[in-house]
Amino acid sequence: MTDDEVTDxxxxxxxxxxxGLLGLAGLGAGVLGAGIGVGxxxxxxxxxxxSSGAQATYPFYGKHQSGIVTAAQDRLHFAxxxxxxxxxxxDLVGLLKDWSYAAARMTRGEEVSKSGATGGxxxxxxxxxxxxxxxxxxxLTITIGFGPSLFDDRFGLASKRPxxxxxxxxxxxxxxxxxxxxxxxxxxACSDDPQIAVHAIRNLSRIAFGRAGLRWSQLGFGRTSSTxxxxxxxxxxxxxxxGTANLKAEDSALVAKxxxxxxSHGADWMDGGSYLVSRKIRMQIETWDHQSLKEQQTVVGRxxxxxxxxxxxxxxxxxxxxxxxxxxxxxxxxxxxSLAHPDHNGGAQxxxxxxxxxxxxxxxxxxxxxxxxxxxxxxxxxQFVRIQTAxxxxxxxxxxxxxxxxxxxxxxxxxxxxxxxGETLFA
Amino acid sequence: MTDDEVTDxxxxxxxxxxxGLLGLAGLGAGVLGAGIGVGxxxxxxxxxxxSSGAQATYPFYGKHQSGIVTAAQDRLHFAxxxxxxxxxxxDLVGLLKDWSYAAARMTRGEEVSKSGATGGxxxxxxxxxxxxxxxxxxxLTITIGFGPSLFDDRFGLASKRPxxxxxxxxxxxxxxxxxxxxxxxxxxACSDDPQIAVHAIRNLSRIAFGRAGLRWSQLGFGRTSSTxxxxxxxxxxxxxxxGTANLKAEDSALVAKxxxxxxSHGADWMDGGSYLVSRKIRMQIETWDHQSLKEQQTVVGRxxxxxxxxxxxxxxxxxxxxxxxxxxxxxxxxxxxSLAHPDHNGGAQxxxxxxxxxxxxxxxxxxxxxxxxxxxxxxxxxQFVRIQTAxxxxxxxxxxxxxxxxxxxxxxxxxxxxxxxGETLFA
Numbered sequence: 001m002t003d004d005e006v007t008d009x010x011x012x013x014x015x016x017x018x019x020g021l022l023g024l025a026g027l028g029a030g031v032l033g034a035g036i037g038v039g040x041x042x043x044x045x046x047x048x049x050x051s052s053g054a055q056a057t058y059p060f061y062g063k064h065q066s067g068i069v070t071a072a073q074d075r076l077h078f079a080x081x082x083x084x085x086x087x088x089x090x091d092l093v094g095l096l097k098d099w100s101y102a103a104a105r106m107t108r109g110e111e112v113s114k115s116g117a118t119g120g121x122x123x124x125x126x127x128x129x130x131x132x133x134x135x136x137x138x139x140l141t142i143t144i145g146f147g148p149s150l151f152d153d154r155f156g157l158a159s160k161r162p163x164x165x166x167x168x169x170x171x172x173x174x175x176x177x178x179x180x181x182x183x184x185x186x187x188x189a190c191s192d193d194p195q196i197a198v199h200a201i202r203n204l205s206r207i208a209f210g211r212a213g214l215r216w217s218q219l220g221f222g223r224t225s226s227t228x229x230x231x232x233x234x235x236x237x238x239x240x241x242x243g244t245a246n247l248k249a250e251d252s253a254l255v256a257k258x259x260x261x262x263x264s265h266g267a268d269w270m271d272g273g274s275y276l277v278s279r280k281i282r283m284q285i286e287t288w289d290h291q292s293l294k295e296q297q298t299v300v301g302r303x304x305x306x307x308x309x310x311x312x313x314x315x316x317x318x319x320x321x322x323x324x325x326x327x328x329x330x331x332x333x334x335x336x337x338s339l340a341h342p343d344h345n346g347g348a349q350x351x352x353x354x355x356x357x358x359x360x361x362x363x364x365x366x367x368x369x370x371x372x373x374x375x376x377x378x379x380x381x382x383q384f385v386r387i388q389t390a391x392x393x394x395x396x397x398x399x400x401x402x403x404x405x406x407x408x409x410x411x412x413x414x415x416x417x418x419x420x421x422g423e424t425l426f427a
Numbered sequence: 428m429t430d431d432e433v434t435d436x437x438x439x440x441x442x443x444x445x446x447g448l449l450g451l452a453g454l455g456a457g458v459l460g461a462g463i464g465v466g467x468x469x470x471x472x473x474x475x476x477x478s479s480g481a482q483a484t485y486p487f488y489g490k491h492q493s494g495i496v497t498a499a500q501d502r503l504h505f506a507x508x509x510x511x512x513x514x515x516x517x518d519l520v521g522l523l524k525d526w527s528y529a530a531a532r533m534t535r536g537e538e539v540s541k542s543g544a545t546g547g548x549x550x551x552x553x554x555x556x557x558x559x560x561x562x563x564x565x566x567l568t569i570t571i572g573f574g575p576s577l578f579d580d581r582f583g584l585a586s587k588r589p590x591x592x593x594x595x596x597x598x599x600x601x602x603x604x605x606x607x608x609x610x611x612x613x614x615x616a617c618s619d620d621p622q623i624a625v626h627a628i629r630n631l632s633r634i635a636f637g638r639a640g641l642r643w644s645q646l647g648f649g650r651t652s653s654t655x656x657x658x659x660x661x662x663x664x665x666x667x668x669x670g671t672a673n674l675k676a677e678d679s680a681l682v683a684k685x686x687x688x689x690x691s692h693g694a695d696w697m698d699g700g701s702y703l704v705s706r707k708i709r710m711q712i713e714t715w716d717h718q719s720l721k722e723q724q725t726v727v728g729r730x731x732x733x734x735x736x737x738x739x740x741x742x743x744x745x746x747x748x749x750x751x752x753x754x755x756x757x758x759x760x761x762x763x764x765s766l767a768h769p770d771h772n773g774g775a776q777x778x779x780x781x782x783x784x785x786x787x788x789x790x791x792x793x794x795x796x797x798x799x800x801x802x803x804x805x806x807x808x809x810q811f812v813r814i815q816t817a818x819x820x821x822x823x824x825x826x827x828x829x830x831x832x833x834x835x836x837x838x839x840x841x842x843x844x845x846x847x848x849g850e851t852l853f854a
Contacts, residue, residue, distance in 0.1 A: 117666055118732035122721040129716055130666020130731055195649035198785050202794060206716055214792035219785055222622035239544055239557020289556055289633055294549040304557055305545035358625050358646055365641035367629060
């Protein structure tokens with residue numbers, strides 16, 4: 001048995017806190033006296049641990065949180081929360097314990113508690129909302145992060161704010177919607193089944209009731225990044241392969257150097273964690289679609305079919321920025337790949353984990369579509385900010401994209417077996 | 428070779444119309460003179476027909492359109508369009524021909540045209556947007572329908588409006604958003620890969636440019652209905668199995684009686700077609716989640732775990748509406764299953780094809796989530812309207828749902844090989 005296979009019996013925590021259960025029942029719903037469902041020992045879903053067979057499961061407990069270097073799943077539900085007025089430091093710790101308990105269960109393909117959707121009292125709201133009953137974990141990972149605003153004076157955390165958890169600067173061209181940006185806390189739920197990712201966010205939101213409320217959320221599909229070399233490079237909604245030249249999980253020396261935070265970075269409690277930057281990038285896809293293939297390839301700096309750099313070769317060929325075509329650089333200096341490339345950013349690289357999105361259409365009949373960009377790194381100032389500053393200033397792609405939401409979160413190390421995400425911060 | 432495997436070489440139509448190509452290029456984009464991509468005979472994706480191996484493909488041509496009795500795929504992108512001002516009857520026919528041509532190709536796993544995303548002129552916009560390059564058809568079906576408004580005076584179709592293509596009445600509790608309802612035309616794209624469904628709607632929207640514009644659209648996941656008995660009954664976002672007692676594709680006599688339109692229904696041209704009703708049903712999931720298991724089961728009329736009726740048995744047991752418990756009907760008369768049941772609606776049944784949706788959250792932090800309900804039938808007045816009238820008046824579930832979008836569309840029979848959807852209407 002590995003760390004990720006601990007069962008409730010060996011877990012330090014035997015269930016959700018009373019506050020968590022109040023969240024499930026609904027504060028003030030007036031039906032609590034009849035008996036909270038948790039505590040009933042019917043394990044109706046005991047057989048659905050999801051740890052056998054072809055269905056992937058990833059560990060919740062461990063040195064690092066899953067969902068960072070994990071091979072990118074196909075679907076995303078991302079949510080940012082604000083801690084509710086009146087919530088104390090102890091309440092916040094309780095919330096993180098409840099989230100961790102429920103998350104560990106769900107990543108094993110189990111319901112959020114032992115009694116789940118159907119095993120509790122008939123006279124109490126079920127602990128689990130039930131739409132994932134009978135479904136496997138489908139590779140679910142739940143990754144929890146802390147926004148800069150969590151480190152204000154409310155919870156006595158100001159002195160613990162990691163120096164690398166910076167406030168992102170305003171970039172040229174930003175058109176951010178504050179209501180869709182930031183947040184005290186975030187949860188990234190990734191799975192190969194959107195019903196599983198949605199179930200996770202919904203049930204964690206429920207557990208938070210009265211302690212934290214949903215600020216914004218985003219669904220995504222069709223991962224736009226490969227986090228491992230075993231995954232084919234997917235395409236974004238511009239129709240191009242995306243993220244070819246980025247850091248991969250197999251680059252273990254680079255992952256250690258550029259992704260994982262260490263105690264030497266100014267916040268001991270972040271050792272083994274990372275920093276997540278999210279950017280919702282609306283693509284003007286109708287405008288893009290009306291451009292010639294040449295213009296599209298010039299903007300990207302790659303060939304649309306194979307994804308080869310315009311300097312020649314195949315998708316993974318090194319880009320030759322000195323190659324000339326018709327007297328000009330074959331890979332234009334204002335192309336996306338050129339400006340984003342490590343060679344032009346002091347070696348800065350990102351671990352990307354983005355998803356395509358389509359949120360219906362606007363009133364002019366244009367699809368509200370684009371890229372929900374997520375990246376991980378251990379030094380946002382010198383990684384994401386450096387690269388995005390270059391892109392924001394000169395990227396030929398800027399004519400076709402607009403950043404409408406932004407977030408930065410410190411993602412703590414993984415929880416110890418039966419512990420909780422954030423335990424090193426509050427210890 | 429079956430009808431669904433026709434290639435371009437045997438198809439009556441050799442490519443998109445000039446209007447369709449203008450749509451791809453963007454009217455007024457000013458780059459048309461350099462050479463439209465179609466006509467180049469490089470078939471870069473010739474190997475990706477998707478008709479071999481484990482990847483499902485469904486026929487586009489045939490007596491009926493696919494996507495009705497087809498085993499429900501996992502993902503949906505639904506779009507409604509309005510015909511643009513100034514579009515003539517001939518333009519409309521041209522659009523339907525272009526849509527059919529491109530749809531037939533995409534359902535085979537091909538790009539929208541022979542030159543596709545990368546095989547055309549460098550100096551023209553590519554015909555295909557490219558994000559499905561390298562992906563299989565993933566069971567794509569594209570189903571085209573005509574709304575009541577198409578049969579006004581604009582296209583000389585008033586006398587052809589099928590008597591069964593009624594205007595839906597206003598139901599008790601409706602809170603419809605006009606901008607998200609109705610439409611002259613609709614396209615239902617279903618696939619097991621959302622990227623494929625999105626690619627289809629996006630490219631068909633593009634082809635329509637200047638002739639029809641997107642009115643509203645909806646993404647869905649986690650089919651809430653089984654259209655065939657081979658599929659397990661899925662769960663909606665209330666956590667219950669949904670659609671257990673509905674018509675299935677295997678019920679061939681019932682499908683013939685209740686789903687397919689016939690010439691005897693007052694519109695010859697609809698013979699082999701059907702009528703689609705769409706309803707976007709917002710679920711108040713936070714309120715629902717705060718109800719006791721007993722309340723939830725009483726509202727639905729079924730057990731949450733197995734989906735068995737409250738009169739006993741298992742999921743597919745016949746419901747005993749006479750069974751009593753504690754002196755009252757075991758299956759309450761105001762429960763959803765009771766009011767929706769054929770026994771209480773003169774035998775009326777529907778072929779259901781709904782999907783769950785989550786469209787982010789509202790400003791109060793509640794998930795904007797629910798059910799995008801789709802059903803097919805040949806007599807909406809005596810099927811959907813009859814059942815929905817009963818539900819709207821008395822369904823205990825009404826406390827937790829609100830209908831926010833509505834649509835009804837005549838779905839013509841399938842196109843003949845190389846023909847187009849709607850050919851029987853315009854013949």
